[in-house]
Amino acid sequence: xxxxxxxxxxxxxxxxxxxxxxxxxxxxxxxxxxxxxxxxxxxxxxxxxxxxxxxxxxxxxxxxxxxxxxxxxxxxxxxxxxxxxxxxxxxxxxxxxxxxxxxxxxxxxxxxxxx
Amino acid sequence: xxxxxxxxxxxxxxxxxxxxxxxxxxxxxxxxxxxxxxxxxxxxxxxxxxxxxxxxxxxxxxxxxxxxxxxxxxxxxxxxxxxxxxxxxxxxxxxxxxxxxxxxxxxxxxx
Numbered sequence: 455x456x457x458x459x460x461x462x463x464x465x466x467x468x469x470x471x472x473x474x475x476x477x478x479x480x481x482x483x484x485x486x487x488x489x490x491x492x493x494x495x496x497x498x499x500x501x502x503x504x505x506x507x508x509x510x511x512x513x514x515x516x517x518x519x520x521x522x523x524x525x526x527x528x529x530x531x532x533x534x535x536x537x538x539x540x541x542x543x544x545x546x547x548x549x550x551x552x553x554x555x556x557x558x559x560x561x562x563x564x565x566x567x568x569x
Numbered sequence: 570x571x572x573x574x575x576x577x578x579x580x581x582x583x584x585x586x587x588x589x590x591x592x593x594x595x596x597x598x599x600x601x602x603x604x605x606x607x608x609x610x611x612x613x614x615x616x617x618x619x620x621x622x623x624x625x626x627x628x629x630x631x632x633x634x635x636x637x638x639x640x641x642x643x644x645x646x647x648x649x650x651x652x653x654x655x656x657x658x659x660x661x662x663x664x665x666x667x668x669x670x671x672x673x674x675x676x677x678x679x680x
Contacts, residue, residue, distance in 0.1 A: 496613070497605070497614065557607065
């Protein structure tokens with residue numbers, strides 16, 4: 455069964471620490487996305503990548519970093535510069551085709567909390 | 570197994586028509602149901618529904634939740650070509666702290 459796997463499900467960060475959230479997909483999708491969801495708010499885009507070795511900032515990229523060395527993997531690092539990292543993080547992927555919309559497929563999410 | 574099912578998967582109507590999109594769910598420890606509009610990249614938040622029978626409205630869009638029958642509908646009246654998008658339904662679960670997305674309804678409005 456193809457899908458998106460996010461790990462860990464729960465993650466705790468100490469002050470001044472960087473943490474990395476994993477996202478792996480076996481759907482052969484070109485595009486991958488990271489979102490943040492806070493209570494009562496919609497999804498906010500952090501970073502996205504449409505092709506290996508390339509990625510762009512979303513609306514709230516400050517304090518985060520990503521890499522896309524492989525098509526299947528798009529890890530997100532929450533750095534110590536992110537002052538309010540407590541949130542639910544969702545990874546998604548989609549096919550990229552010109553002039554068409556394809557639905558994004560979502561992982562189960564990672565809940566990040568501050569110790 | 571928790572699941573969210575949207576119907577129809579695809580819909581084509583003419584400008585000015587009214588459409589109703591459906592979302593049914595089976596999710597343990599339901600917390601809220603969310604509707605999103607996906608166009609280019611990040612889905613745009615439309616509504617969050619937590620209580621049965623209370624309609625939420627925003628312009629030509631409205632949505633209502635039925636927690637007894639486990640479904641929600643999203644209505645769009647007087648549709649415009651700019652309403653063409655994929656509409657996603659998602660359900661948040663409380664205890665397991667997860668969010669489950671449906672596969673979306675692809676809506677295309679013909680001029």
